[in-house]
Amino acid sequence: MSSFVLTLKLKTNKKTEKELLKKSDCARQLYNASLNEAIKRLNAIKNTRKYRDAILLSKTGKSKAERSRIFKELNEEYGFRKYDLESFTTKCKNDSKFINKHLGTHVCQKISNRAFEAAQKVAFKKAKKVRFKPFGEFVSLEGKNNETFLKYSNGYLII
Numbered sequence: 001m002s003s004f005v006l007t008l009k010l011k012t013n014k015k016t017e018k019e020l021l022k023k024s025d026c027a028r029q030l031y032n033a034s035l036n037e038a039i040k041r042l043n044a045i046k047n048t049r050k051y052r053d054a055i056l057l058s059k060t061g062k063s064k065a066e067r068s069r070i071f072k073e074l075n076e077e078y079g080f081r082k083y084d085l086e087s088f089t090t091k092c093k094n095d096s097k098f099i100n101k102h103l104g105t106h107v108c109q110k111i112s113n114r115a116f117e118a119a120q121k122v123a124f125k126k127a128k129k130v131r132f133k134p135f136g137e138f139v140s141l142e143g144k145n146n147e148t149f150l151k152y153s154n155g156y157l158i159i
Contacts, residue, residue: 033092041079051070057070085113
């Protein structure tokens, strides 16, 4: 599946700008909550004896399959999987009347996926730590497909 990014300068009024900033801040809060939950789950896994034993196993040969099986079991047990985090994020969205009003489920799932990917980088030692979004930082938003959040049609951006 191919995708692309289109950057457009929007002609907005104060009301529209305020609405976009609300959506961005809701996304920021949801991203931070999802990222925090993902890191909590990852740390819970890392604190188990089973994990410490698994990382001592070889990454090649017969041990590789055993190592993978253990990590898969731990991820399932502690809910450190993409869809587990999506469920958490959707629940957070639904529990917050403010966020629920401004963001749809598909947008929240993409936010959750972004947070999970950041936590996975830490898990696979591709990053040392995650970065939470500070207040006031604009968060890019996307839906799962071109029908769910932002639509560009005839020179108009429809939310």
